[in-house]
Amino acid sequence: MNNADIPENNSANPEPAAENVAAGNDRRPLKSEFDDDLDYPRLGSVGFRRGTLTENQEATWEANWPRLGRELSDEFIDVPAWFGREGSRTILEIGSGTGTSTAAMAPVEAGNNVIAVEIYRPGLAKLLGAVVRNDIENVRMVRGDGVEVLNRMFPEASLDGVRIFFPDPWPKARHHKRRIIQSGTLNLIASRLKPGGVLHVATDHAEYAEWISELVNVEPKLEYMGWPWEDCPQLTDRQVITKFEGRGLDLDHTITEFLWRRTSD
Numbered sequence: 680m681n682n683a684d685i686p687e688n689n690s691a692n693p694e695p696a697a698e699n700v701a702a703g704n705d706r707r708p709l710k711s712e713f714d715d716d717l718d719y720p721r722l723g724s725v726g727f728r729r730g731t732l733t734e735n736q737e738a739t740w741e742a743n744w745p746r747l748g749r750e751l752s753d754e755f756i757d758v759p760a761w762f763g764r765e766g767s768r769t770i771l772e773i774g775s776g777t778g779t780s781t782a783a784m785a786p787v788e789a790g791n792n793v794i795a796v797e798i799y800r801p802g803l804a805k806l807l808g809a810v811v812r813n814d815i816e817n818v819r820m821v822r823g824d825g826v827e828v829l830n831r832m833f834p835e836a837s838l839d840g841v842r843i844f845f846p847d848p849w850p851k852a853r854h855h856k857r858r859i860i861q862s863g864t865l866n867l868i869a870s871r872l873k874p875g876g877v878l879h880v881a882t883d884h885a886e887y888a889e890w891i892s893e894l895v896n897v898e899p900k901l902e903y904m905g906w907p908w909e910d911c912p913q914l915t916d917r918q919v920i921t922k923f924e925g926r927g928l929d930l931d932h933t934i935t936e937f938l939w940r941r942t943s944d
């Protein structure tokens with residue numbers, strides 16, 4: 680992903696999105712309403728560059744997206760039917776970008792169903808290409824805002840894991856409310872995880888790491904396990920250094936990782 684392609688998360692004047700991608704074509708409201716006082720950031724109202732697909736990517740999309748991908752909707756996903764198998768663990772990755780770590784991790788955890796959620800179609804197209812080229816059978820994709828996808832497409836206690844790797848740091852103070860790690864998101868993730876399920880977050884942004892550190896105990900249904908957690912039931916090694924991670928390392932940033940376990944209440 681080059682700079683011309685990435686979402687304009689540092690824009691001083693974010694425009695309302697010309698097209699409400701996360702709403703799909705059916706005019707459903709973009710934003711779910713939550714009846715608590717927690718913070719649920721959504722990206723649908725933030726302008727971002729859409730980028731274009733190459734001819735090859737368009738052809739791959741047309742041939743494979745109907746089987747391997749879906750758009751945000753109000754229908755719960757029937758995961759066993761979509762993956763064609765029963766009894767596998769299901770992990771949701773929010774903000775998979777170009778899917779570099781998704782595609783690298785999937786073969787190492789072939790027994791798990793991995794669902795990558797991204798709003799950025801060229802990123803999904805790259806992951807789709809890798810999945811098709813490498814015959815990766817345990818990855819599916821959803822195009823939409825992660826909070827909306829969690830809330831509208833997954834019932835409570837349906838996921839074994841949630842991953843958020845190198846979320847956009849939104850460094851300007853007035854944009855901090857857009858950060859995906861917030862009290863509401865943590866509450867929603869906790870509700871979608873099964874008891875014992877794992878949330879894994881990684882960031883290379885020191886100030887975002889501090890922000891997350893202040894929230895590690897905010898959600899009572901997520902027990903903070905720190906890092907590393909030796910007996911973590913979920914693969915935590917990303918297998919590759921993604922562009923974002925690499926960029927952070929080049930700048931001599933350190934990577935901070937966070938793991939939580941859903942309580943068994």
Ligand SMILES: C[S@@+](CC[C@H](N)C(=O)[O-])C[C@H]1O[C@@H](n2cnc3c(N)ncnc32)[C@H](O)[C@@H]1O
Pocket residue numbers: 686720721722773774775776777778779780796797798799802823824825826843844845846847859921922923924
């Ligand atoms: C900094 S990139 C990191 C991508 C990838 N995880 C990596 O490590 O290379 C953050 C990604 O999250 C996506 N994103 C941000 N907020 C999102 C949201 N609410 N729902 C889905 N995707 C989101 C952005 O489009 C972007 O591709």
